[in-house]
Amino acid sequence: MATNVAAFPLRLVDGRRLERRLRDVLMPGGILCDHAGQARVLPRYFYEVTSWEEARDTYLSPHFSVSEFIHTDVREAPPLRVFPRYIPCATALLALALEQFRDAVGTYVYVGANGGYCSPRHARIGGASPHCWGTAANIYRIGDTYLDSHDSIERFANIARSVLPTAWTRPLGPADAYTDDHLHLDLGYVVSVPREAPGETFNLKLAGDPL
C-alpha cells in the first residue's frame, strides 16, 4: 500500500552533546534517587522542539501533539522556558498510552500545566518523578468533567488501569504524595533509545569478560 507520511520532523539529540547550561538542567543520563533512595537513570536522548508552532503541529500520536507535554511555568528551570525545548524520547510512548486512555473514555483528555515533562531542575520535582522521564501525565479534565473530586479521579483512574494494566496512578489524598485535583498516571522510569540514536563505542575492557 502506498503511503505518503512525512518523516517525524523533530531532531533527535544526544543530551550529553548539548551545551553546558542545558546539560545542567536536563541531566542527560544522570541519576535521580526515588523516595526509597534507589538510583534511577535519567533519559539521555531527547527530541528538540524549536517553537510553539512546531510543538502544536507535531503529533506524537493521533490526538496528542508535543505542545500538550511542555506547558510549564516559572517553576521550570530558566534555560527550558525558552525554545528550543527538549522532551525525552519516551514522551512518545506516553502519548500512545494516553491515546489508548482517550479511546477508553471516548472524549478529550487534558494534560495540566507542569503536568507533562518536567526537568530534574523543575522546582516541584523532589527526587525521581517519572515526569522527568516524560512518561507521566497530570490529567485535570476529561471531556467536560474536571478531576477535582475523589469520585471523578477514582472513576477515571480505574478506567486508566483497566486499559493500561501496567500504568501507575497516584492514590487519592491531600498530602504531597497523593492527589486530589488531578489524575496522575505514569509508565515508570522508561528510557527510550530510538534506532537512529548514536550509541557508545563498544569497549571490551569496560564491558568485562564475555560469558
Ligand SMILES: [Zn+2]
Ligand atoms: Zn504527576
